[in-house]
Amino acid sequence: xxxxxxxxxxxxxxxxxAKKNPKGISDKDILAAxxxxxxxxxxxxxxxxxxxxxxxxxxxGGSLIYRLKGQSSKQAVKGADNEEKVVYNLIEDAGNKGIxxxxxxxxxxxxxxxxxxxxxxxxxxxVIKAVKCVNASKKKVYMLYNLEPDRSISGGxxxxxxxxxxxxxxxxxxxxxxxxQQRADKxxxxxxxxxxxxxxxxxxxxxxxxxxxxxxISNVKLEVEDVITILNTLVYDGKAESNVLSDGSKVYxxxxxxxxxxxxxxxxxxxxxxxxxxxxxxxxxxxxxKYMDDWLEx
Amino acid sequence: MSHQLGRVVSEILHQYFGEIVQKxxxxxxxxxxxxxxxxxxxxxxxxxxxxxxxxxxxxxxxASFEPSFNEVVADYKLNPDNVLLLIRYPRxxxxxxxxxxSEAEILVEELLQQASCTASVLLVTVAAKYKDDKEKNITLVxxxxxFISIATARYIQQAPVADKSEVPSLEPVATIVPDIDIRQLAxxxxxxxxxxxxxxxxxxxxxxxxxxxxxxxxxxxxxxxRIDENAGELMHLLLxxxxxxxxxxxAESNPTPALDLRDAVHRTDRPxxxxxxxxxxxxxxxxxxxxxxxxxxxxxxxxxxxxxxxRGRHAATQLLLAALDHTVTERLGSKAxxxxxxxxxxxxxxxxxxxxxxxxxxxxxxxxxxxLLEEHFISIQPMRKAASSxxxxxxxxxxxxxxxxxxxxxxxxxxxxxxxxxxxGQHTRAAHARLLDKQRRVRSIVHSMRVRGEPQQHIxxHTRAAHARLLDKQRRVRSIVHSMRVRGEPQQHIxxHTRAAHARLLDKQRRVRSIVHSMRVRGEPQQHIxxxxxxxxxxxxxxxxxxxxxxxxxxxxxxxxxxxxxxxNWYFMYPH
Numbered sequence: 030x031x032x033x034x035x036x037x038x039x040x041x042x043x044x045x046x047a048k049k050n051p052k053g054i055s056d057k058d059i060l061a062a063x064x065x066x067x068x069x070x071x072x073x074x075x076x077x078x079x080x081x082x083x084x085x086x087x088x089x090g091g092s093l094i095y096r097l098k099g100q101s102s103k104q105a106v107k108g109a110d111n112e113e114k115v116v117y118n119l120i121e122d123a124g125n126k127g128i129x130x131x132x133x134x135x136x137x138x139x140x141x142x143x144x145x146x147x148x149x150x151x152x153x154x155x156v157i158k159a160v161k162c163v164n165a166s167k168k169k170v171y172m173l174y175n176l177e178p179d180r181s182i183s184g185g186x187x188x189x190x191x192x193x194x195x196x197x198x199x200x201x202x203x204x205x206x207x208x209x210q211q212r213a214d215k216x217x218x219x220x221x222x223x224x225x226x227x228x229x230x231x232x233x234x235x236x237x238x239x240x241x242x243x244x245x246i247s248n249v250k251l252e253v254e255d256v257i258t259i260l261n262t263l264v265y266d267g268k269a270e271s272n273v274l275s276d277g278s279k280v281y282x283x284x285x286x287x288x289x290x291x292x293x294x295x296x297x298x299x300x301x302x303x304x305x306x307x308x309x310x311x312x313x314x315x316x317x318x319k320y321m322d323d324w325l326e327x
Numbered sequence: 328m329s330h331q332l333g334r335v336v337s338e339i340l341h342q343y344f345g346e347i348v349q350k351x352x353x354x355x356x357x358x359x360x361x362x363x364x365x366x367x368x369x370x371x372x373x374x375x376x377x378x379x380x381x382x383x384x385x386x387x388x389x390a391s392f393e394p395s396f397n398e399v400v401a402d403y404k405l406n407p408d409n410v411l412l413l414i415r416y417p418r419x420x421x422x423x424x425x426x427x428x429s430e431a432e433i434l435v436e437e438l439l440q441q442a443s444c445t446a447s448v449l450l451v452t453v454a455a456k457y458k459d460d461k462e463k464n465i466t467l468v469x470x471x472x473x474f475i476s477i478a479t480a481r482y483i484q485q486a487p488v489a490d491k492s493e494v495p496s497l498e499p500v501a502t503i504v505p506d507i508d509i510r511q512l513a514x515x516x517x518x519x520x521x522x523x524x525x526x527x528x529x530x531x532x533x534x535x536x537x538x539x540x541x542x543x544x545x546x547x548x549x550x551x552x553r554i555d556e557n558a559g560e561l562m563h564l565l566l567x568x569x570x571x572x573x574x575x576x577x578a579e580s581n582p583t584p585a586l587d588l589r590d591a592v593h594r595t596d597r598p599x600x601x602x603x604x605x606x607x608x609x610x611x612x613x614x615x616x617x618x619x620x621x622x623x624x625x626x627x628x629x630x631x632x633x634x635x636x637x638r639g640r641h642a643a644t645q646l647l648l649a650a651l652d653h654t655v656t657e658r659l660g661s662k663a664x665x666x667x668x669x670x671x672x673x674x675x676x677x678x679x680x681x682x683x684x685x686x687x688x689x690x691x692x693x694x695x696x697x698x699l700l701e702e703h704f705i706s707i708q709p710m711r712k713a714a715s716s717x718x719x720x721x722x723x724x725x726x727x728x729x730x731x732x733x734x735x736x737x738x739x740x741x742x743x744x745x746x747x748x749x750x751x752g753q754h755t756r757a758a759h760a761r762l763l764d765k766q767r768r769v770r771s772i773v774h775s776m777r778v779r780g781e782p783q784q785h786i787x788x789h790t791r792a793a794h795a796r797l798l799d800k801q802r803r804v805r806s807i808v809h810s811m812r813v814r815g816e817p818q819q820h821i822x823x824h825t826r827a828a829h830a831r832l833l834d835k836q837r838r839v840r841s842i843v844h845s846m847r848v849r850g851e852p853q854q855h856i857x858x859x860x861x862x863x864x865x866x867x868x869x870x871x872x873x874x875x876x877x878x879x880x881x882x883x884x885x886x887x888x889x890x891x892x893x894x895x896n897w898y899f900m901y902p903h
């Protein structure tokens with residue numbers, strides 16, 4: 030075991046803590062276990078452990094998490110030949126982003142036919158899996174079997190088997206707008222003054238996310254970022270505006286367009302697909318325009 | 328000076344001044360400025376008619392002149408922008424009526440008809456016109472007061488004065504609010520001659536002042552939509568303060584201190600705003616106006632409780648963008664509008680990124696983007712990589728919006744639409760023109776009968792006879808239309824006939840109305856009036872209503888288009 034080689038008592042203690050928490054430990058946990066440790070010592074100790082490849086580093090909710098490298102995955106390739114080991118390591122390094130078969134071939138220097146055989150082998154052992162990429166439907170990437178594909182590969186909540194779910198997005202878009210509109214009127218003639226009214230008419234992404242979750246229209250768990258994406262489409266629709274509060278968080282408010290529909294779109298010419306072909310004489314003229322007939326009929 | 332503008336201008340001139348002026352106006356529009364002999368040559372009209380047309384054009388400020396190379400000959404030039412204003416006249420009247428009451432409306436209407444006129448002539452003509460109207464109770468004194476107040480408010484101004492050279496040039500003069508001697512005018516009215524009144528100051532309507540009102544109105548309404556009525560009122564007060572310190576159309580006004588604004592808020596008496604709330608929370612309102620008011624107002628300093636600037640140019644751009652958004656939404660759907668806005672927010676963006684941010688399926692997104700490109704709402708900027716980067720070099724295509732160009736094409740579209748509605752209205756009216764002659768004949772007969780004092784019975788007989796003829800003819804038209812339909816003739820022929828039938832009906836209605844009116848005036852028994860009114864049968868009435876509604880809808884559309892053009896022209900007023 031690597032810990033036995035390590036005679037440094039600090040590393041020893043850290044490793045012990047990490048073993049007790051298979052889900053990973055943060056800086057705080059370490060400090061709690063080894064209170065006498067200074068920050069500089071901690072950093073050097075952890076760097077050392079990382080260098081030895083004992084720890085995996087993760088970013089969870091803004092703080093770093095150290096996790097003892099699992100031994101089980103290593104065992105999965107037991108009994109495998111050298112090629113399989115090489116390929117497995119490459120795929121493991123790629124993490125949840127996956128790796129393209131071409132890149133594996135380039136890096137491992139294994140011939141194409143052999144590589145496919147190796148990959149098939151690993152796949153049948155359920156050690157790795159092939160995932161189709163959302164951006165390029167032909168491109169397959171490989172990753173470890175137990176990993177959840179990254180957003181850039183799976184497309185996140187908006188994709189179902191590589192298909193973009195526009196109806197789902199539309200429904201969410203409408204629901205978010207409804208939520209914002211319920212609050213929008215608070216700014217009008219608010220007896221407590223417009224600043225209070227405005228604050229009441231704002232909604233943060235977290236609030237919107239809670240509302241959407243409570244509605245229960247989504248089977249998929251929506252993250253705050255997903256809701257922000259939806260809220261941004263509302264901003265692009267011109268139905269909402271976003272402000273940044275003093276603490277840096279973004280808030281949204283439903284708004285109306287500055288002007289009612291202008292004159293151009295009130296006449297059929299404004300929406301006429303033939304407007305560029307309309308002349309004083311010829312086949313398309315305002316005198317016997319069918320669209321205008323219909324419009325004047327109502 | 329586009330082709331579309333030429334078409335609109337020509338159509339407007341035709342509607343308001345007739346065919347000859349239209350011909351001259353269009354000729355001037357195409358060739359720029361030219362002297363009379365050249366106009367005679369290209370239009371093929373007699374010199375007298377050309378001169379007369381030019382006279383009316385110059386009178387209404389639709390054309391201008393300047394000495395040509397040879398200094399005794401004048402070159403004439405059309406002012407297309409002023410021609411477009413002819414459509415806006417109803418709005419001017421409405422505006423002055425809401426601000427100064429119906430007497431002011433009558434004054435401005437008369438002045439618009441006269442183009443330019445001295446104060447005494449104007450007042451006496453209006454007073455004489457409404458002498459017998461007991462309801463309105465218009466007196467010279469009242470008219471004089473109104474005249475002075477609208478002159479003070481600069482809704483009318485002194486017309487420019489010609490100098491003494493061979494081809495006079497018009498020099499604008501400063502407007503001085505006049506002192507009108509009411510006794511002299513009363514005397515002139517009594518003697519029915521204006522020869523004694525020595526008044527050589529001519530007045531005309533100051534369109535620019537009205538346009539400022541329109542602009543203020545748009546801005547206040549926009550803020551009201553965005554925030555609330557109180558904020559709208561605050562915007563209104565800010566604009567009023569701006570007039571005191573800056574040029575009317577300044578891109579950015581001079582700063583207004585919040586203290587001045589507070590005084591103004593205390594004095595305001597607008598019914599639609601909650602004054603107490605506004606007074607109490609004025610600072611809050613200013614802050615919200617600055618942060619959420621689409622950038623119409625910005626804070627520039629702290630002196631005097633905060634200095635605020637009204638950004639006219641920015642407001643015009645914002646309103647233009649709002650109009651563009653509406654247009655894109657209506658033409659290509661709300662998804663396209665989303666892409667349009669997205670590109671605007673990101674300035675330059677690649678196709679892949681559009682898809683990612685707009686949250687649209689790949690195919691639909693591409694399709695809409697290309698449609699936007701096809702209709703010239705967005706532009707594309709290819710960025711080629713240097714050849715040295717090898718085979719991997721792929722050009723990047725960046726989408727972006729050239730606002731000035733898009734605004735131009737929107738204006739062209741407005742011109743087209745305006746032309747089409749005008750043309751359509753004129754077409755409907757032209758179909759009626761054939762029967763106007765007949766109507767005039769019937770009217771003159773009725774009139775002469777009345778003058779000769781013939782008994783009412785005869786008059787009624789006559790109208791009935793005329794109606795009978797009309798009804799007969801209508802029946803014939805209907806049968807013709809029917810047989811055409813049976814024979815499967817093209818729709819256009821049938822339409823022509825239906826229009827002709829409408830014309831007759833409209834005519835008839837007008838005639839019946841005038842007869843009824845004259846009967847009422849003479850105090851005829853109700854029985855007779857009913858008789859005449861009943862000659863219009865219910866189906867005829869409904870058809871008439873339909874035709875009238877169509878013409879009304881067309882003119883309403885023209886006004887709406889004019890409002891749209893106003894925003895566009897406001898945007899183009901500032902250099903970009």
